[in-house]
Amino acid sequence: MPVTDQAFVTLATSDVYFQGALVLGHSLRHHRTSRQLVILTTPQVPSFMRVVLRCVFDEVIEVKEIDSRDAAHLALMKRPELGITFTKLHCWALIKYTKCVFLDADTLVLCNVDELFDREEISAAPDPGWPDCFNTGVFVFRPSLQTYNRLFQFAVEHGSFDGGDQGLLNSFFNDWAVKDIDKHLPFIYNLSSSIAYTYLPAFRHFGHEAKIVHFLGPVKPWHYKHNPQTRSVFQEFGSPSGHHHIHFLNLWWEVYNTQILPLVMQHNDTWGSRELQQHKHQVGHVEVTIKPASTDLDKSSTQQLESSKHEMPAMETFVHKKEPRSSDSSPPEPEIFLQPPPRPAEVFKEEMQLINIEESPRSDDRVLEPSSQPSPDVELLDLAASVSELSIGTEPEPYDPEGRQKWEEGHMDYMGKDSFENIKKKLDRFLE
Ligand SMILES: O=c1ccn([C@@H]2O[C@H](COP(=O)(O)OP(=O)(O)O[C@H]3O[C@H](CO)[C@@H](O)[C@H](O)[C@H]3O)[C@@H](O)[C@H]2O)c(=O)[nH]1
Ligand SMILES: [Mn+2]
Numbered sequence: 001m002p003v004t005d006q007a008f009v010t011l012a013t014s015d016v017y018f019q020g021a022l023v024l025g026h027s028l029r030h031h032r033t034s035r036q037l038v039i040l041t042t043p044q045v046p047s048f049m050r051v052v053l054r055c056v057f058d059e060v061i062e063v064k065e066i067d068s069r070d071a072a073h074l075a076l077m078k079r080p081e082l083g084i085t086f087t088k089l090h091c092w093a094l095i096k097y098t099k100c101v102f103l104d105a106d107t108l109v110l111c112n113v114d115e116l117f118d119r120e121e122i123s124a125a126p127d128p129g130w131p132d133c134f135n136t137g138v139f140v141f142r143p144s145l146q147t148y149n150r151l152f153q154f155a156v157e158h159g160s161f162d163g164g165d166q167g168l169l170n171s172f173f174n175d176w177a178v179k180d181i182d183k184h185l186p187f188i189y190n191l192s193s194s195i196a197y198t199y200l201p202a203f204r205h206f207g208h209e210a211k212i213v214h215f216l217g218p219v220k221p222w223h224y225k226h227n228p229q230t231r232s233v234f235q236e237f238g239s240p241s242g243h244h245h246i247h248f249l250n251l252w253w254e255v256y257n258t259q260i261l262p263l264v265m266q267h268n269d270t271w272g273s274r275e276l277q278q279h280k281h282q283v284g285h286v287e288v289t290i291k292p293a294s295t296d297l298d299k300s301s302t303q304q305l306e307s308s309k310h311e312m313p314a315m316e317t318f319v320h321k322k323e324p325r326s327s328d329s330s331p332p333e334p335e336i337f338l339q340p341p342p343r344p345a346e347v348f349k350e351e352m353q354l355i356n357i358e359e360s361p362r363s364d365d366r367v368l369e370p371s372s373q374p375s376p377d378v379e380l381l382d383l384a385a386s387v388s389e390l391s392i393g394t395e396p397e398p399y400d401p402e403g404r405q406k407w408e409e410g411h412m413d414y415m416g417k418d419s420f421e422n423i424k425k426k427l428d429r430f431l432e
Helices: 015-030 047-056 071-077 080-093 114-118 145-158 165-172 196-209 243-267 274-278 299-310 314-318 401-408 420-431
Strands: 003-012 035-041 059-063 099-103 107-109 123-127 130-141 212-214 225-227 280-283 286-292 319-321 354-359 378-380 387-393
Touching: 003 015, 003 080, 015 035, 015 047, 015 107, 015 243, 015 286, 035 047, 035 080, 047 059, 047 243, 071 080, 080 099, 080 130, 080 145, 080 165, 099 114, 107 243, 130 165, 130 212, 145 165, 225 243, 243 387
Parallel strands: 003 035, 003 099, 035 059
Antiparallel strands: 059 354, 099 130, 107 212, 123 130, 225 387, 280 286, 286 387, 319 378
């Protein structure tokens, strides 16, 4: 029986995180959660992506972006981009739900985890870097406008020791480490994939019980390239290796390939454009590159590729579309507006306002079914037979003359923009 007053909640503010959120949402459906699925997004989400998100999530809720703009603390984590995770705090305003579980968009659910709703606020797993802090990639909470207001007040008065939501939430719920062991989720509910192999015996002993894997850190699954033929990611120099990590990365890509990519292709008009000839496809601000296999193709897949090169939309190479269903003519859904909470803290006043909540179509209108039932809309031709490489690229960085001048004068921003990770990413892009 569906439970309508409890929800899994995630956040995605950019096109790459949408890909992660879709994989996460699908993994929850696949393991037959009985709870609602909610995604918080910021207003600039492209309209086709909104449609795709609504195939997977029950509710797509627009919120205003909140950025801590705390460059100094974020630099200590070498993650200047994470100020935006303050946007997560909007989840406490989802008061139509009595209890929720927040999951980062870079998590993947490996089995049904509905038992998390038996826990109380705030339940979370230890952070692998500092186990007396909880990691905020997975946590159980109770929406409440009172807590919401207190959180923002706290943010204004104390800030966050890491510049992101995790520092803030750990200071706010500061007795988590010592007070109530029931609020300590086992590590298997937030298994940091790249760290697991550092304590290999424990991973060997407990790893098979993993329930939620978290691709924590700067390198996410979508930064890898994937070969659908071998069903494996390409291991690049310097990337975190380790058998277990690769196993989870492959799992993520398997869901992306077989469930998410067809859905994105089906709803994104630009897939049929001229760019097809290079097999590069714009999905909002991300670019999905599909490289056809050049050797060992059987005759039929060669023909498919040939025809796709000339006039067929790429989508038709892999996806068979059915006629729109009669339910598509249903009346437009109601829009619900949530009022901002009373007297928000001054600094965040503008940003705190939840601006627009849209309810998804009824669940029986969903395009994406749990994958144990064959989807009625999308029939995949064999991607593995014809594609040797899939990758998700991010938007190129805008030209930054001021930064360049500083660099040339010898003032490098080693903790931020010019950190080792960022320079390595640039080199990798250049060497591609
Ligand atoms: O540009 C962004 C960046 C982040 N997110 C969302 O915020 C989450 C956290 O960012 P992520 O890159 O996953 O951070 P982590 O590498 O997991 O780093 C840690 O530090 C973050 C900042 O404190 C916490 O939010 C994380 O839960 C914690 O695991 C993501 O999963 C998304 O849901 C966006 O939507 N857009
Ligand atoms: Mn994360």
